[in-house]
Amino acid sequence: MASTLEDPLYYLHNFRQVLHWLGQRYADLLAPDETQFIQQFDSLPQASQALLVRMVMRKGTHFRASKLNYLEIGCPHAATVPLRALGWVDGQCPLAFEELFALLQKGELLAAFTPWISQPKGKKADWLEGLAAQFSEPRSFASWCPDLSDTLYSLTVMDLCDRLRLMFFGNLHQDWSEFVLADLGIYTYEKVDICSESRGLRTRADVQGYLFLHQCQQAFESGAALEEVLAQVAALHTDNPWLEKRRAKLLFQLGQYCERSAELALAEQIYRTCAYPGARARLIRVLERQEDYAQAMALASAAQQAPESAAEAQHLLRVIPRLRRKLGEPRLPALKPREVTRLDLELVLPQPLMSVEHCVLAHLSEPDGPVHYVENGLINSLFGLLCWDVIFAPLPGAFFHPFQRGPADLHSEDFHQRRAPLFAACFEQLRDDRYKAVIRQRYAEKWGIQSPFVFWNLLSEALLEQALDCLPAEHLRYWFERLLLDIRANRTGMPDLIQFWPAQKRYRMIEVKGPGDRLQDNQLRWLAFCGENQMPVTVCYVRWAEQAA
Known part of the structure; x- marks a missing residue:
């Protein structure tokens, strides 16, 4: 890999490496638009390639030209011309007011929206709710701010680049900064011989399944209706054991949320179909909370015969005596704790x-x-x-x-x-x-x-x-x-x-x-x-x- 200290285009070389890696190992998994992206990227001028990668590696998808100053790239307007021709960058993308608000500084907001700001000397964050209520229609950046001598460029291929990142890393929690941290020597990784057949996602269905679960997770965390998320997660069928574990983990999280919300019947339903470690113990707890002590005891007794882990075995030592007491059964002799x-x-x-x-x-x-x-x-x-x-x-x-x-x-x-x-x-x-x-x-x-x-x-x-x-x-x-x-x-x-x-x-x-x-x-x-x-x-x-x- 190129050193960040020696080559100002180190990030571009690293991105090219990813595309080459994907072309070698994932050609059969790539969708047509992904294959086309890789081919067309190679034909772009270097400045356009570099600017696109800079945008991909930054946060968000909207960038003011005044913030795209890179010596190794030069004029950002010239560099975007081929990107706009391909439709990868849009110079007229409609912006919701909330998106515009994040892009403007306090003084710029005052200059453009003073008549609608009730407390001009207040904090910028305090203005958002009131202004957003008055400006509900999306507009282009130029329409929002005709007096600003700046241009907004919006990246339209971020989702595609995220799919490529997913295939390369096998997950979405690692990002392009891994290259930078490795280049700088902050993280060093063991060099393992990786054969061309080794890959985290084996089929296109695996890629789609991972993205689907990721969207379900995001919907759940953003407060979407629980029943809708649950129905979506339950609808996913996969023969990939690793992906099935991710699905089971999300079901487990949904079950825990239902417990905390006292939706015990729904939590019971989720845990009964969930294979994630700990789900059986949670099901016993839910049955006990619903005062269904007989079912809880039957499940706990079966679990005690073949506990899934030492943690479950330890949990059952506390649960079973309590259930026996609630069922009116005689107490078992107490086990003498080991002295420490x-x-x-x-x-x-x-x-x-x-x-x-x-x-x-x-x-x-x-x-x-x-x-x-x-x-x-x-x-x-x-x-x-x-x-x-x-x-x-x-x-x-x-x-x-x-x-x-x-x-x-x-x-x-x-x-x-x-x-x-x-x-x-x-x-x-x-x-x-x-x-x-x-x-x-x-x-x-x-x-x-x-x-x-x-x-x-x-x-x-x-x-x-x-x-x-x-x-x-x-x-x-x-x-x-x-x-x-x-x-x-x-x-x-x-x-x-x-x-x-x-x-x-x-x-x-x-x-x-x-x-x-x-x-x-x-x-x-x-x-x-x-x-x-x-x-x-x-x-x-x-x-x-x-x-x-």
Whole structure:
């Protein structure tokens, strides 16, 4: 890629790269207008290409010529001539008043609309409602502001360019700034061999399905009628498992909205057809809120026989006793909770204020027993370094563009299964000291490269060495295997602090709770897991000295 520091047309080279990439890998998916766009773009003068890309990469679709000043492009009016001839840029686009309002400065609004502004000395934002009520018909920029010596150019191909961006990235949350951030070295990505067959969207139906769900999501977030959005989402049928998960996630969000709005019958209907993780637990909750305790108990009992995750199993331990009580059934013997080492501290409230975790860190740290604030960062990072080559293995469908922080199937149910032999070979290195050499080498070679697991801003060389010296390989294996059971759920909830005693090659993890704070479900699961595997962990409860009785 071209360097932003060396070539003022770096953005144009990057856009051309995207078009070339799409032409190579997505030719069979491109609609006729997309194919034509790519072909016609190549025939444009360089200045016109550059101006179009500048507009595509900026926010919005309307641009005043006075704001399109780029030395490498020159006169924006001349550069738009071929673009207007193709219909990609419009110089007479009708504007709603709200669009015009966003384009004009306060002084320009005063000059054009003073008779209709009741408080000229007020804030610009305060004028919008009153003015918009008086000017409801769209007009061209020149008609709105005949006295302004400026021209407005409106981009008409933004939707088309968004479709191209979607095909390249496989999503719409990444945008053209990825190129700039990579060029500047702000983000560095692992170089993965991407075969020509690897792509995020496999058919045109996938492209249309993604855009359809995106429109449904936007409609829902903008307050569209819930029944209409629900009917649209339910109407989508796809054989793409990844797209079906996106559909299920949106259904889950609709169900949660119905719960919050007390539309319980509709929430029940949604959850019954939703395969997103957690939907069954929400359905049990909705049935209970509707006082349909028998159905709720039947579903909870079935779920207890085959829980979808540790989180659901934990949830059922609270739900089932409550449902039995409401059904008049006898209480089950209470399970004795596993004991966790407890530490109570009374500390002076620091000045200046700092987090309770850092207060405990400062209090417990000693020369021979340093304490680090790591939360979820350390264990995830050690896993990410040891298993780097597995995580970035070029499996079909895992990587399809150069700006991926991790594999596309990271949270899929078969992520581990598809790579089982590779992970097994990685974990085999934990049987001797080979894993230490591998982790140190990856830390040196891969430092700063984006990873879904490695926290570079946290992982200093000193912390890494202390961890390798004090954390038993057996404990690392336990942690890593639990991560792979459910990456989305198990990569969080780990204790806040870790203390090492390098001379004795031992450690303890410390979960910190300030006044009024309590253990969250994912933290309880991690504490239970550590207890089951004899990992030293302490829960530290803090109260401030001035709050003491």
